[in-house]
Amino acid sequence: MFFTARRALLACAAAAAWLNAAPALADTAWPDKPVRLIVPYTPGGATDIVARLVAQKLSDDTRWTFIVDNRAGGNGNIGMDVVAKAKPDGYTIGLGQTANLAINPTLFPKMPYDALKDLVPVSVVASQPVVLVVRADAPFKSLADLVAAAKAKPGEIRQALAGTGTLGHMAGEVLAKRAGFKVLNVPYKGAAPAITDLLGGQTDYMFATPQGALAMVKGGKLRALAVTSAKRLPVMPEVPTVGESYKGFEAVDWKALVAPAGTPADIVKKLSAAVDKALAKPATISQLLAEGSTPVGGSAEQAAQYIKAEHARWGAAVREAGVRPE
Numbered sequence: 001m002f003f004t005a006r007r008a009l010l011a012c013a014a015a016a017a018w019l020n021a022a023p024a025l026a027d028t029a030w031p032d033k034p035v036r037l038i039v040p041y042t043p044g045g046a047t048d049i050v051a052r053l054v055a056q057k058l059s060d061d062t063r064w065t066f067i068v069d070n071r072a073g074g075n076g077n078i079g080m081d082v083v084a085k086a087k088p089d090g091y092t093i094g095l096g097q098t099a100n101l102a103i104n105p106t107l108f109p110k111m112p113y114d115a116l117k118d119l120v121p122v123s124v125v126a127s128q129p130v131v132l133v134v135r136a137d138a139p140f141k142s143l144a145d146l147v148a149a150a151k152a153k154p155g156e157i158r159q160a161l162a163g164t165g166t167l168g169h170m171a172g173e174v175l176a177k178r179a180g181f182k183v184l185n186v187p188y189k190g191a192a193p194a195i196t197d198l199l200g201g202q203t204d205y206m207f208a209t210p211q212g213a214l215a216m217v218k219g220g221k222l223r224a225l226a227v228t229s230a231k232r233l234p235v236m237p238e239v240p241t242v243g244e245s246y247k248g249f250e251a252v253d254w255k256a257l258v259a260p261a262g263t264p265a266d267i268v269k270k271l272s273a274a275v276d277k278a279l280a281k282p283a284t285i286s287q288l289l290a291e292g293s294t295p296v297g298g299s300a301e302q303a304a305q306y307i308k309a310e311h312a313r314w315g316a317a318v319r320e321a322g323v324r325p326e
Helices: 002-028 046-062 074-084 098-107 143-152 167-179 191-200 210-218 265-279 282-290 300-321
Strands: 035-039 066-070 092-097 119-127 131-135 158-161 184-187 205-208 222-227 255-260
Touching: 035 046, 035 074, 046 066, 046 092, 046 119, 046 255, 046 265, 046 282, 074 092, 074 098, 074 119, 074 255, 092 098, 092 119, 098 167, 098 300, 119 265, 119 300, 131 143, 131 191, 131 210, 143 167, 143 222, 158 167, 158 191, 167 184, 167 205, 167 300, 191 205, 191 210, 191 222, 205 210, 210 222, 255 265, 255 300, 265 282, 265 300
Parallel strands: 035 066, 035 092, 158 184, 158 205
Antiparallel strands: 092 255, 119 255, 131 205, 131 222
């Protein structure tokens, strides 16, 4: 009877152990179907380019299948809301960035999601500065020239914005505060019309993405005065950083893979490790550098710490500048 009872107990223990292990076994099988990667902007933009590059590199390395799904609108909020409200099973992830994870939460009075509570960071994929550009025939030959002119004519030097609350907008606000001049912002519905009016003389300067500025700088239509990264860009090595004039200045548009809160930790860890491996490959590095980005990588925990710090930093900048959505 003792041995019969003992066998029964062992059978129960084995069954309980199997049940406890079942979720873990299921998780380690991830992914067994395509993973949807939400990009909260239109195809062909800076975020979309990085998303498709990373998705391709991950697929090459792992044979996992990623389907890029562009959900534009609301300054990136619509796409991130889709991610935040998706089933947390690892089959929906998103590529968020500075605007919708760090700036928008303070910029907009009401947000459809909580950037820190409803999303779990997976990896900071890459970062990219903006470039301070003026017309090629403008009288400003350096950042110092532009600042001097802005101080001499308070509120008259006009900054073109690709949109209110964009990184370019906030970089301009922080520069104005650091340099001690008043900025006159002229917002547009996107980078293309903003650059068009800059070239036409309706505005005086703009913080543009490297993709938007590089060809026109090389073509002699725009002059680059400074970049907002901590170090000079390899694709524009002759252009100084803003930090060379104002110590510690840095404003970058980072891109981070995120998943819905509640996504199993082992899936997040598995995906984060795969991203890290892909970002370390020479081909990935060269492709990102060529379009003005710098690969970042790191653990999910490091990504969470970084995004939390950026959320606080840009939230303070939005409040101090008194920026409101259009």
